[in-house]
Amino acid sequence: xxxxxxxxxxxxxxxxxxxxxxxxxxxxxxxxxxxxxxxxxxxxxxxxxxxxxxxxxxxxxxxxxxxxxxxxxxxxxxxxxxxxxxxxxxxxxxxxxxxxxxxxxxxxxxxxxxxxxxxxxxxxxxxxxxxxxxxxxxxxxxxxxxxxxxxxxxxxxxxxxxxxxxxxxxxxxxxxxxxxxxxxxxxxxxxxxxxxxxxxxxxxxxxxxxxxxxxxxxxxxxxxxxxxxxxxxxxxxxxxxxxxxxxxxxxxxxxxxxxxxxxxxxxxxxxxxxxxxxxxxxxxxxx
Numbered sequence: 001x002x003x004x005x006x007x008x009x010x011x012x013x014x015x016x017x018x019x020x021x022x023x024x025x026x027x028x029x030x031x032x033x034x035x036x037x038x039x040x041x042x043x044x045x046x047x048x049x050x051x052x053x054x055x056x057x058x059x060x061x062x063x064x065x066x067x068x069x070x071x072x073x074x075x076x077x078x079x080x081x082x083x084x085x086x087x088x089x090x091x092x093x094x095x096x097x098x099x100x101x102x103x104x105x106x107x108x109x110x111x112x113x114x115x116x117x118x119x120x121x122x123x124x125x126x127x128x129x130x131x132x133x134x135x136x137x138x139x140x141x142x143x144x145x146x147x148x149x150x151x152x153x154x155x156x157x158x159x160x161x162x163x164x165x166x167x168x169x170x171x172x173x174x175x176x177x178x179x180x181x182x183x184x185x186x187x188x189x190x191x192x193x194x195x196x197x198x199x200x201x202x203x204x205x206x207x208x209x210x211x212x213x214x215x216x217x218x219x220x221x222x223x224x225x226x227x228x229x230x231x232x233x234x235x236x237x238x239x240x241x242x243x244x245x246x247x248x249x250x251x252x253x254x255x256x257x258x259x260x261x262x263x264x265x266x267x268x269x270x271x272x273x274x275x276x277x278x279x280x281x282x283x284x285x286x287x
Contacts, residue, residue, distance in 0.1 A: 018072065018073075019071075021034060021036055024069070028061060028064075028065055028068075030061075031045065031046070031047075031057075031062075031065075032046065032061070033046055036074070039074065039076030040078075040228045040232065041075045041077070041078050042081065042221070043065070043069065043080050046082070051089055052088050054088045056092075056095045056096060056098075056099060056112045058088075059116045059120060060116050062120045063116050063119035063120045064123075066123035066128055070123070070127035070130075075130060076231075076236065076239065077228040077231045078128060078130060078132045078133070079134075079221075079224045079225070079228055080134050080149065081137055081224070082136075082137050084137070085137065085138045085157075085217075087136055087139055087140030088140035113266045113269070114263070114266055117266070118259065118262050120145070120176075121254065121258060122254060124149075125148060125247055125250045125251055125254055126247075128243075129244065131150050131239055133149060133151045133152075133153065133228055134149040134152045134153065135153045135154075135215075135224040136155065136211070137155055137217065138155060139157070139158055139161075142175070142177070144177045147184070148180070150243060152211045153212060153213050153214075153215050153220060154211045154215070155217045156202050156203075156216065157202070157217075158202040158214075159202070160200045160201075160205050160210065161193075161199040161200070162197070164177075165194050165195055166197035170268075172264045172267075172269075174262050174264045175262065178193075179253065179258060179261050181194065184208075185208060189208075202214050
């Protein structure tokens with residue numbers, strides 16, 4: 001037995017290499033900029049160093065990013081912010097239209113519409129295991145990423161809205177934003193917000209507990225780093241376990257409801273073009 005154990009030790013495999021900051025900085029450079037000091041990683045969304053643009057490519061990049069930075073043990077606190085004066089205010093309509101053509105397979109559409117939509121949120125909540133801070137530098141879409149973080153800061157110009165339902169001809173808000181307002185604000189206020197396209201300003205968001213602080217733009221990132229540096233004064237185990245507890249309500253919500261929200265949105269998107277397909281199914285008589 002001793003000889004066998006000795007042999008097993010001698011043939012032990014090496015640990016699988018995990019991407020370093022230098023490696024994934026290069027991989028994600030078209031979508032994010034990175035700065036890390038003393039274990040604090042700041043991730044800044046951008047498009048050619050200007051306001052980020054939301055596209056299916058950005059969608060996929062966010063999903064992959066959260067898993068990648070979450071697996072890097074050198075990251076002890078994460079700050080997420082954006083370049084310019086907007087969170088994500090522009091849309092690359094062409095990227096979405098490309099996946100609506102007949103040349104794109106249903107498998108490709110599933111990957112971008114279902115898989116990536118779910119993984120942007122799921123990977124943030126389940127794969128990042130250190131304290132997180134969002135610094136909203138302005139308004140824009142996909143603010144659910146910032147709301148899911150432990151601490152949420154916003155500039156005075158920040159406004160919260162979701163135009164899914166009110167955009168003609170109507171679109172189900174199922175990518176996480178409506179779900180989060182249901183959880184944070186209760187059913188009636190969430191319904192008013194979503195069905196009427198209601199907008200709340202930064203002070204209203206603070207009063208309702210959606211954000212934690214309103215910070216002048218010129219001091220926003222300094223405040224985020226100040227909070228992060230405070231987190232770093234606590235021992236590593238405590239930081240990670242406290243974040244684990246902070247994520248438990250979001251994890252339960254995602255497991256219980258998120259797939260239903262996403263599938264409702266994407267079924268709505270596809271419904272007008274999708275035939276039932278029943279005419280191609282075999283009947284019992286044919287068997």
